[in-house]
Amino acid sequence: MSLDPELAARLKRNADGLVCAVVVDHATSDVLMVAWMNDEALHRTLTTRRGTYFSRSRGTLWVKGETSGHVQHVREVRLDCDADTVLVRVDQTGPACHTGTRTCFDGDDRLLLADGPA
Amino acid sequence: MSLDPELAARLKRNADGLVCAVVVDHATSDVLMVAWMNDEALHRTLTTRRGTYFSRSRGTLWVKGETSGHVQHVREVRLDCDADTVLVRVDQTGPACHTGTRTCFDGDDRLLLADGPA
Numbered sequence: 001m002s003l004d005p006e007l008a009a010r011l012k013r014n015a016d017g018l019v020c021a022v023v024v025d026h027a028t029s030d031v032l033m034v035a036w037m038n039d040e041a042l043h044r045t046l047t048t049r050r051g052t053y054f055s056r057s058r059g060t061l062w063v064k065g066e067t068s069g070h071v072q073h074v075r076e077v078r079l080d081c082d083a084d085t086v087l088v089r090v091d092q093t094g095p096a097c098h099t100g101t102r103t104c105f106d107g108d109d110r111l112l113l114a115d116g117p118a
Numbered sequence: 119m120s121l122d123p124e125l126a127a128r129l130k131r132n133a134d135g136l137v138c139a140v141v142v143d144h145a146t147s148d149v150l151m152v153a154w155m156n157d158e159a160l161h162r163t164l165t166t167r168r169g170t171y172f173s174r175s176r177g178t179l180w181v182k183g184e185t186s187g188h189v190q191h192v193r194e195v196r197l198d199c200d201a202d203t204v205l206v207r208v209d210q211t212g213p214a215c216h217t218g219t220r221t222c223f224d225g226d227d228r229l230l231l232a233d234g235p236a
Binding site: 007015020022024028029030031033034045046049074075076077078079080081082085086087089097098099101104105110111112113114115116 | 142147195197203204216217219222223228229233
């Protein structure tokens with residue numbers, strides 16, 4: 001099995017052969033995490049509806065929640081205008097962040113600029 | 119002017135010295151676009167509250183809307199757990215995408231996987 005050739009031809013991969021994946025909670029629209037996909041990870045995400053990514057540090061595919069149980073059921077996938085980023089809408093089981101927070105952007109120490117006057 | 123040294127020390131930049139920026143509509147929480155920032159772009163975004171990015175193709179800073187008028191007023195900026203991605207919440211004037219769509223993910227041709235059974 002491999003990625004649909006028409007889609008493979010559209011993708012604009014980075015120097016490492018990856019596209020950026022922005023993962024959003026389907027219910028709340030909150031951005032949960034950002035990860036990376038190679039062609040195989042995208043293919044598996046589209047065909048299995050399990051959020052599947054490429055680990056840049058380990059150099060291997062990983063299925064989100066494989067060890068933690070915090071799996072993602074994929075509801076929708078969209079490609080951006082540049083074809084170098086996908087937007088993945090998921091039903092997230094448990095916290096999305098490996099630190100235990102609901103999203104990878106939660107926590108006071110992660111706030112760089114607070115809301116000010118409009 | 120340069121980026122706060124404490125923040126600069128936290129950032130995990132890629133090989134090109136950049137962090138990923140996911141830009142979200144403050145009102146709707148929709149993901150509008152994904153772009154890149156070097157230290158100076160992040161510094162300017164934090165201090166001016168204008169969405170400012172680094173163009174990988176042109177190798178220069180750009181202020182979103184500088185030519186189109188489709189500016190971004192920055193409401194909040196958060197760093198992720200890995201410190202290699204920022205989440206930027208903005209009030210977006212006009213369409214965020216250079217193709218004229220509201221977000222960079224809109225349009226039937228950008229839908230890779232439609233919603234299925236939960």
